[in-house]
Amino acid sequence: MPWLRQLSSISKPFRRIESAKQLAKRMTALPNTYEGPVPIAVIGGTGLRELPGFTQVASLSVSTPWGEPSSPITILHHQCRHNAKTVAVAFLSRHGAHHQIAPHEVPARANIAALRSIGVRSIIAFSAVGSLQEEIKPRDFVIPDQIIDRTKGVRPWTYFEGGVVAHVPFGDPFDEGIAKVVRECGHSLEGDGVILHDRGTIVCMEGPQFSTRAESNMYRAWGGSVINMSVLPEAKLAREAEIAYQMICMSTDYDCWHSSADVTVEMVMGNMKANADNARRFVTAVLDALAADENTDLVQAKHLAGGIKFGVSTPQPEWSPEAKKKLDWLFPGYF
Numbered sequence: 001m002p003w004l005r006q007l008s009s010i011s012k013p014f015r016r017i018e019s020a021k022q023l024a025k026r027m028t029a030l031p032n033t034y035e036g037p038v039p040i041a042v043i044g045g046t047g048l049r050e051l052p053g054f055t056q057v058a059s060l061s062v063s064t065p066w067g068e069p070s071s072p073i074t075i076l077h078h079q080c081r082h083n084a085k086t087v088a089v090a091f092l093s094r095h096g097a098h099h100q101i102a103p104h105e106v107p108a109r110a111n112i113a114a115l116r117s118i119g120v121r122s123i124i125a126f127s128a129v130g131s132l133q134e135e136i137k138p139r140d141f142v143i144p145d146q147i148i149d150r151t152k153g154v155r156p157w158t159y160f161e162g163g164v165v166a167h168v169p170f171g172d173p174f175d176e177g178i179a180k181v182v183r184e185c186g187h188s189l190e191g192d193g194v195i196l197h198d199r200g201t202i203v204c205m206e207g208p209q210f211s212t213r214a215e216s217n218m219y220r221a222w223g224g225s226v227i228n229m230s231v232l233p234e235a236k237l238a239r240e241a242e243i244a245y246q247m248i249c250m251s252t253d254y255d256c257w258h259s260s261a262d263v264t265v266e267m268v269m270g271n272m273k274a275n276a277d278n279a280r281r282f283v284t285a286v287l288d289a290l291a292a293d294e295n296t297d298l299v300q301a302k303h304l305a306g307g308i309k310f311g312v313s314t315p316q317p318e319w320s321p322e323a324k325k326k327l328d329w330l331f332p333g334y335f
């Protein structure tokens, strides 16, 4: 069964189904160019290093002024269920093809820049999260609408530095248009295994160690719903790059505040694996919906296009040549 074969590509913590060499070989067998627009990307996180059930048609190695992305970008073809369309979707594995990149090492600037350079204007980002609220049970999905930043300033978090200053609005850190579509898709799967929480505040901690019990309780007192180590700076950089960004969180544990067992990697991976089919059905539904003609402008992030020009504080003649070169790469023809 093809689907069963594909399932084996979901990361396994203790049993390696496919060796690093085999995976690399499979990836290099794909063409390294792709003609045509790729407006949508999926970023896979822990336990989701590939998107099962989709046809891989290319594997792109993109180099950016901010370095190499976490992994080659796989181009997938998705056959929509509601119309005859085949849409191209980019997939990037946040922690690398073999989960070798720690949360604080994720080259988020390169990831977002590389995706933008191939035409991506909307990102659905997956994340395994700890639950900070009783009602968000392991394996539930949460579509967050707010973020509390508990990273420690060790991750590069902006494209605007070294001679060019810009400030972008971030009051609503996720894209409400994409979120609406994602929520509708999640609800359409309810009763069929998917439990969805429409909103929530995600705390982004530095890691890689999990929180102390005192911290976990403090985040609860602050109103945190879930916790991870990766929504930032990804969401901030997407906003700077004029990309519509929404995270889909899958709860994998109750962190360490709850009376049940404290979070472990085994627990996270076990729940990710057990819920892999729901994650696949969720992303399929979202891609079907985003491919609908009525969502073309949304997916192209027309509502964000050009906005960055209003955020730049430094007059263009004063820009440092190095900064200008990098920003010209990110925004060809803008400045």
Ligand SMILES: CSC[C@H]1O[C@H](OP(=O)(O)O)[C@H](O)[C@@H]1O
Residues within 6 Å of the ligand: 044, 045, 046, 047, 094, 095, 103, 126, 127, 128, 129, 207, 228, 229, 230, 231, 265, 268
């Ligand atoms: C392995 S548990 C901690 C790890 O899981 C989450 O990863 P991601 O957001 O990429 O799914 C969390 O952010 C941590 O990086």
Ligand SMILES: Nc1ncnc2[nH]cnc12
Residues within 6 Å of the ligand: 128, 129, 130, 131, 205, 210, 211, 227, 228, 229, 252, 253, 254, 255, 256, 263, 268
């Ligand atoms: N408890 C937790 N804390 C931080 N990141 C996580 N990812 C999954 N569970 C987590």
